Amino acid sequence: MLNTINRKYKITGMTCSSCKASIESSLNHLDQVKSCNANIKLGELTLILNNDIDLKSLQNSIPKKYFINEEISSSDRLSEIKSDSTNKKSKIEQLKPLFLILFYITSTSLLINYQNWNLNEFMLDFMGLFFISFSFFKMLDLKGFSESFKIYDPLAKKVSFYGVLYPFIETALGLMFLMEIEVFNALILSICVLGLTTIGVIKILISKKSIQCACLGSVLKLPMTEATLIENVIMIFMSIFMLSSYTTW
Numbered sequence: 549m550l551n552t553i554n555r556k557y558k559i560t561g562m563t564c565s566s567c568k569a570s571i572e573s574s575l576n577h578l579d580q581v582k583s584c585n586a587n588i589k590l591g592e593l594t595l596i597l598n599n600d601i602d603l604k605s606l607q608n609s610i611p612k613k614y615f616i617n618e619e620i621s622s623s624d625r626l627s628e629i630k631s632d633s634t635n636k637k638s639k640i641e642q643l644k645p646l647f648l649i650l651f652y653i654t655s656t657s658l659l660i661n662y663q664n665w666n667l668n669e670f671m672l673d674f675m676g677l678f679f680i681s682f683s684f685f686k687m688l689d690l691k692g693f694s695e696s697f698k699i700y701d702p703l704a705k706k707v708s709f710y711g712v713l714y715p716f717i718e719t720a721l722g723l724m725f726l727m728e729i730e731v732f733n734a735l736i737l738s739i740c741v742l743g744l745t746t747i748g749v750i751k752i753l754i755s756k757k758s759i760q761c762a763c764l765g766s767v768l769k770l771p772m773t774e775a776t777l778i779e780n781v782i783m784i785f786m787s788i789f790m791l792s793s794y795t796t797w
Contacts, residue, residue, distance in 0.1 A: 576699050581598070676724075
């Protein structure tokens, strides 16, 4: 049983997915906020709070061009009771796009290499396709991705431009792996980039905050779950494994 506070407000000035990401990013930085969802169509903001917070503090935490109006509904302490089976089903449904993309990336990498099987070549193709595919979804809404990414990535929090640059770094890494250009340097950069993000993901998971994962950009809305951590760890492991055997290629 988890006691939380549910609040819903009218909000104005929100017109696009970038606005939504900016508002959610700002509010998710508040310790009192467990999760938030801004609905563009309805012009509503739904918050689940660990501790109560006044309207003025909420307003001061978001960009001035957005305005939180009166509370639509409020309930003092709520008890959220969900069965494990319901939670698992919900997570699987929400993460379906991620699983599908990983399935197609893995299948394509296997098909490319099945005639002349080589584990390192398979991993290079997998990592190349991974970075190219994931950067594509981030490119669809660079601003929205950047706003979501800086919620948990340590470097993006301090250097906002890094969030905009990140999809281009992924694209470059993808091409380097697929074309086998400067592979050693690409592996080192992959470990650094993914390592930083992994640290942020672990902190979010420990804090149990419900936020949107930015791994597939802001267009496909995925929750931050253990799947995000596993996905990063697999890529880091592949990079380390290939580095350890680099001289034997």
